[in-house]
Amino acid sequence: MCLNLWINSLFACFCFLSSFFFRVSVVKCSDSSIVSTFDLPKTALLELSPLNNVLVTWQPYKTKDCPQGEANLQIWQLHSGQLMKALYQKKVESWCPCWSDDETICVRSVNNELHFYENNDLNTIANKLHMQKVSDFALSPGAQPCKVAVYVPGSKGAPAFVRLYQYPSLGGTSAALANKSFFKADKVCMQWNKKASAVLVTASTEVDKTGASYYGEQTLHYLGANGETALVQLAKNGPIYDVAWSPNSSEFCVVYGFMPAKATIFNLKCDPVFDFGTGPRNASYYSPQGHILVLAGFGNLRGQMEVWDVKKYKQVSKPQAPDSTHFSWCPDGEHVVTATCSPRLRVSNGYKIWHYTGSVLHKWEVAANSELWEVQWQPFPEGTFPERPIKYQAAPSDLGSTQAPPTQAYRPPALRHLPATASSKLHEEELPQNMRPGVPGEKSKSALKNQKKREAKKAARQETRSEPSSEHAHSRPPATDSQSEPSSGKCLHDWFECLKEQQASGKVLQKNQLDKIQKEEQLLKELEELQI
Template identity: 60%
Template structure:
């Protein structure tokens, strides 16, 4: 049986639509484009079977395969959506507001039963950060962070808190950070270890404007270590491989280094230095992309991880977004607003460097989000790696010659030449001081 074709959700100022991925690149046959100019949010379920979005009037949930409308909720102000792992509960979040007289606002986090469409519970959740409850894969347990406690619910019954845990009292492994204003944590897929990036706002040594960062490894069996990074500077990105046995770090002052480490925090392979600030493992873990986005030019390095051999070096100029397709063969890069408000669009690549499909949004239109339809593990097994570019629209993005800066309002318009005349005026205010002034017309 042929594997399914992943869908690509495209959301922007002209509405939302579903595009069929490689090799078709056409509109999803059964999904009618929602042309609302106020589509605030969209999401797939974790298995990709459901798709939901809010268009500023209602929040819709459809079947991804045939676009059958399952539910339409009267929720015009939703800005965050999450679907539980078994597609049982829909979680929605709206901006929390209080009354003009300072009275408490109404609950803004709602949980809906996707079988009957009824609201099963509402909470007050003031901050958008970490707004969504977290479910176990089988949905037997749901956890919600409330101040310094974690509230647990069982079997999607939210009227009774099954257990409460104080964060300070729960310890499987611990690590003390003597120089840290904040930390970010990244678990591996097997939940056996976590990588912690500890950051300070100010580097007292004066070596970095961005503060000081350190990378730590902590395992649930109690093992811990400081990951020794051989080049000073910021830690731009840290990612786990799907196999949970290795991770890649991109770090150091530009040009940045990239290194793969094992679970003993020993370096396995050093990619050297280059213009990069991000790393992306393929869903199957057999390919690694090192890239330089943001204030860099968008160069990408595609590596065969088994043999540590370079496959291709394409360039995605002005890209603000990168994501692997679940099939492990294709990549989408996009230029989205508000990060960049001009030149919005997306490209779908093959990992060998070929551009298979390119779409530029029309003038006066913005692209806000693109996202692949996810699939459960095992649907797309890893295929043998090819080093020969596949046929496409372009084998590589052509480098454009450097041009003079033009304001956004004048871009994509004919260049008008002007005759510039420069005048030098000599003035003498007194007998001792001479003044010169330049002006042009």
Template identity: 65%
Template sequence: MAPPVPLLAVRGTEGIFMQNGPPLCSENTTFQRDKQVCTCFTFSRDGSLFSWGTTEKLHVFKVADGRMLWSIDVPKVAAVEFSPKGTTLATWNLYSKSKETAQGDQNLRLWNVQTGACVKSFYQKNRENWCPVWSDDESISVRNVNNELHFFENNQFDTIANKLHLQKVSGFVLSPGSQPSKVAVYVPGSKGGPSFVRLYQYPNFGGPTNALANKSFFKADSVEMLWNKKGTAVLITASTEVDKTGASYYGEQTLHYVATNGESAVVQLPKNGPIYSVVWNPSSDEFCVVYGFMPAKATVFNIKCEPVFDFGTGPRNAVYYSPQGHILVLAGFGNLRGHMEVWDTKKYKMISKPQAADSTHFYWCPDGEHIVTATCSPRLKVGNGYKIWHYTGAVLYKYDSPQNGELWQVLWQPFLQEVFQEKPIKYQVVQSDICSTETKPAQAYRPPALRNKPSSFSKLHEDEPPQNMKGQVECDKQLSKSALKNQKKREAKKAARQEAKLDEGQDKHFAEEPKQTQTVSSAPSSSGDPELDKKIKNLKKKIKAIEQLKEQQAAGKQLEKNQIEKIQKEALLLKELEDLELGL
């Protein structure tokens, strides 16, 4: 059976409509376009249900057969979200007060999806983290209420089943995957104390002794926590609002790794600067980070926080894995020019390098073959529209908002993971009727008097090429054995020279020729090949310099980029020296 064609939901000043994805790329006729002002919309997790709000009503629509489940008079819904299994619909309206209701209206409502009945209402003043968080099987759900986490079981919202209370809990994330559920909570530091993140397994709450893991750190005004898909580890991006060194406008960020087995680590990023994007591979065994002052670096790390592949530097600030995890896109959106790099994550080979200028949004299609880039208001109020691409760089469909019109949101219809299987990767650009996939780079302006003369162009930054780090990691693992072997050889040579010096001091023949004795005692062993001796001498000099840099690093000194790169080459230099000395 052929897999379904995902739909693309679109809302803007023209109302709300759905479009068939590739290869059709036409407006879907099962869903009737609603020309009223759409305030929000969403799909259920499996894509079978669709809900949207207008200035007058709230609707729930069944996608498969095009049947409207219900429409009720709930005006100006600002946000809407389905529970994971699609049994409950959560809506949020702006919090308001009136003369009749001094406390305000209960603006967070939970609806039974099948009947349209409101099953529970809450007060929720802030839009941030407004929606309750469910486990994948909906056995538990969580809300943050006045620095307490309130847990409900089996969608019974009239009874709080459990509470987790910590001083000033300001954030939490619930693990995905199967039971038992885990929750990561963040508590900011106070009175000079450190901030911390703790991992608990539901319902085993209590003090630090009951936590699965505990990670404390300074320099954290806020954090972003991200579980991997298996629910075994969390990546924590800790941020400060102000960089006290004055090096960054964005403040200062650090990246931490915490696992449910208690292991934790600081992810070492070899380039200074902001952390723009952190994403887990859907396989849960690696993650990619985009970081550093522009041009930014991008590196893939394994779960031991060891670098696996370095993509070098480039104009990027975001990373996106395909739903199957076999393709990765590095992109530079926002204040950058929309350059994208599409990579095969198995071979670490670049597939394409398209450009989507002025894009504000990027989404992978569930089939893992297509993407959509969009320019939406209010981020940009001109040039609104979207493009559907194939990952090889071909533009398959282009939509431009009408003159004076705005595009507000686009969203792919989601599907369960098993619906679309991973397909072999293509490197040749697929056929397209739209336009050329390659964009000509803009030429720098040159005065007429210089146009017929050779240009003297110099780059502001030195670009770093991609580098496979797997071999480097293996060398680092073997470094202890290699270093120990070389150390024994050096100690043996040193003992031999000292013994020779002692014998020479006792020998009367050498006493008559002191200059010759001095030369013999201080000269290193020679191979008889001047070039080989010179190589050995230079290698020893470089290794000694690296040892000095490592001592400075251990003492807390901040090393430069080139100095860190020298340290990373120590294993290769030691191996090269060992091979040369074995040939003596």
């Protein structure tokens, strides 16, 4: 059982604490030996490369000692302490270069370009991607070939867009693997799946012009490395709180909508697979093995967690961790940690280790006048912990469990002596898809809506093919059942009634069909005279 907690990655927390003493020290956690020490008294941000070969430091561009500005982004070779490159980086946004997992490629945003470096040779630009007003990018995870998603904001009525490229083919629109344009985007968040086969783009605006939401507007877009793109259709209006890829890269979970929020799992065709109904939630977390999903409500919510078996779509437990500011899975897929950290909350700082069945296994609180800033699990190589069968009985613990108590809707004092009715509920609550009345496993509302649209289009096509030509309607009435042998006048009358029903339903008729409806009495009279 893996219950050891490490702070930050491997060295970063030690670097941050040491910077208060006017230097940055890199300490090896296994034996507490000092690897390197840097005299950087103004360091504000630190970052380590994926394989811990490079340390990146950032300090404010302008200071009292240097009002004209200085090379404030410094890249160091970690073990030797040698300065590899000193660069100018005025803005904090996207301050740090981004590496591929094997550190063979490094990318940095410079003005309207992306500069690519290879094998940590930061003195030679190996490749460039030049696009007008590139605002953000996201490098794909995993092995080579490496892919990059780039975002360009809209301007002067033109839409914003995201494009996918595969390194080193970076030459314009023709070389793009996928391209998705959209409006209503002040900023985006781009998330690759684990296999680097698709990326999800959450586009946000700062202000909702309709006035419906304090959080602005959000839309979710899908781009596949195979060129497929789509807008993810969400079944409830409101903000998008969280988007999480499953580790198997074949599905993703979205938490969205005005409170109580909905949570839905979608497949790679952006079709809903399972609807979890509504609840007090704003975050979702897949286990490292992808077999368990936690839906949680942290921040301004009560800290309720819903633990789900995503293969059987069965709820395992419903613990509650109030005042939590941090949640993360242990690499073994059996345990989670919740923590209350500063500066988000400066009181009751501490952490709890849970089993996913809801049992609290360990609890720790900081001493008085102390603060907890960050908690992370010790990292392990992928595949160290295989998937284990899911248990539904609470794991034994001396600290017990904290299952969320059943909640009731608020009722004003004047109504509390009366029996509760459905109309007295503050919010309309939806049960998970497989717990609703009706046939088990019934389709969600959005799936049924899409199915009805497809059926309506199919019926309209069949009706168009079977509809008689309006030009010859008066001379060749529609065919009828030979057994009933109705008269030709009756068939023509039925055809006129069909046109009237289509017109009443909102269908746009052709001009000659409208003329025939106006001349209905005349045509029927002519037909009757011909029959006589």
